[in-house]
Amino acid sequence: MFFIALTPFVFSILVSLMDYNLMYSSSPRFVGLRNFVQLIQDERFLNALRNTALFVVSCVSIEFMIGLPLAYLIYISVKKRILRNLIIVLITFPMMFPRVTSGLLWKFLYNPLFSPIGQFFQKVGIPFAPLSDPHTALFAIIFVDIWQWTPFFILILLSGLESLPQDMFEAASIDGANEKQKFWYLALPSLKPICWIAIMFRTIDALRTFDTIYVMTGGGPGIATETLDIYAYLIGISQGGRISYASSAALVLLAISVIVANLLVRFFREGEV
């Protein structure tokens, strides 16, 4: 098991230290850290880094900020078991879509000529082509991610709330606390560990979002929606053969994932205390 997991990892580190190009180099040489030095100077890589950061931070934070209050709202207002399950099924519906399908669905909905939304905007006279404008394309994709993955937070946080002792809330009610106070002083502190777990999972997941972006824009317009994953795939496999360079970029993504995950685990531990 250890061996299976480790082999590709060690291999990709080795490759990232060479100048291997599937198209041109017949005998790859070791070049040390040259690829990494080049990456730092590569406008397109830095752009991908920025896009990845913007994508992950906005997706996860917005999804959390919508998900948490919604979960609490469902928790306090829907007490009937069957009704609550029904709501959960309905609310998690977007999550059931494979990413490729949801990407294609939204690509159509964003179409300015043929989709109902596009036709509405056209009638009103507002220019609407979110995926074709470098200033809006990434946000249009972030919106899709929020649509699809906010239910993830609702689901996890709701089950977190359900696992909290009921008497705690009852006691607070007797003491005269209102719903707002119960949320801030009871629910939130006890939910903290679960919040961090949910955020961690979603962050790692969001870092490697590929399918949605690939089918919606392929990284365009220009390079406006290229994330690290997309960038590495394009230069390494799909549009060129710079395997070594792409491996270096992918390793940077891996390093970021590991660091972020570690930071979140640390927060989570502190939350426990």
Place this chain on the structure above:
Amino acid sequence: MKGLKTIVFISLLVLTAVNVLFGVNLKGTTIYVAIRSLPETDFFMEKTAEFTRETGIKVRYVVYPELQLREKIVMDMVSGQGAYDVIALDCVYVTEFAEKDWIYPLDEFVDKKELSDFFEKVLGLFTHKGHLYALPVYSEITHLMYRKDIFDKLGISVPQTFDELWETAKKLNNPPKMYGIAMRGLRGDGMNVYTWTSFLRGFGGKFFDENWHPVFNNEAGVKATEFYAGILRNFGPPGVSSYTWDDVQSAFTSGKVAMIMDANNFMTRIEDPSKSAIAGKIGYALIPAGPSGRHPGIYSMGLAISKIGAKTEKEKLAAAEFIKWATSFDIQLDCALQRGVVSSARKSVFNNPAFQAKFGEDTYPGWLSSTVKSYELANPQFRPLIPEWREVGNIIGIAVEQVIAGGKSAKEALDWAAKEAERIMRESGKLK
């Protein structure tokens, strides 16, 4: 006298032996074909039983989606596995495959007379250093398609130059009811760069100088990009910067676009009343000329024999027989007449009376003449046929898309692309 008899006898024996070895022995040979599904390939795949009956050669197809096909074939070649004897090959990869010694030249298998039936320029796409490496299955050129009904009603003539194209697009642009023109905007060596190159060449630009220095960012390149992006930004439908050829087609068939410049075989779909709101209302013409003339795009997918796969003489000969059959006059004419696809590169198909009756000028005004003329005008080196092309082309595609989408000037975007292209040419070793 006796000696002569012996010689005759021996030569007969040898001839028979050769015949047995090469003719009859192909019976029972199985060849494997890596291919992607197109109306053209589907057609001969369905007819394969006839080929097997005639020749005794069995054919097994391995069908991949377009994007995977190349990856699978390259993997097969690099690993030395050789699972496929015949491969479907894009013309832009021929040089790469030939230089890596992955495919056989076809010269010895096809006679000159047969070859003269194909459009010269299409064969040019599959020729590397004087050798032919594939025969075309699917070919296309780009031309101008316009709403003939509207042009006739308003008394507008078909644009012949870039300037006229601009003026016509401006005149017809009446959003949101009608947009002047649509062309490919999405990045890609075979996407926006394919149609953009007509403007680069039209303005007199080139991709590289004699020493493989990128020069597409010089004055002509900037002009071409400003024109291409400008006409689309001003008179194109919303979102055109991310248009694929498919989007171009859908926008046109929805009746919201007055002109498009794209592949001639769009005809099959845009003239199909079940898929198109404008069937019967379309006119076809050569693409407009720039200061340096008309430069229609040209592309073809052909069949080639894999050196890694077809190792034995028998497999090689069987593979050649198969390729000749799959690209034969009979197959391509029947495919055109029965399926309505018009991507043959055979003059005899275009000259055939039944073909001309079905796709003639009366039914599709200008289509036949502009297609044939474009095949004559086209330049096989329209896009440079070099292994580095795909990477360079994709970089240029990004630059062109950035200019159409807005935010970067043509000069700025192309300078960046040229810098990247220079790096690629250095990595490949073409640029010292």
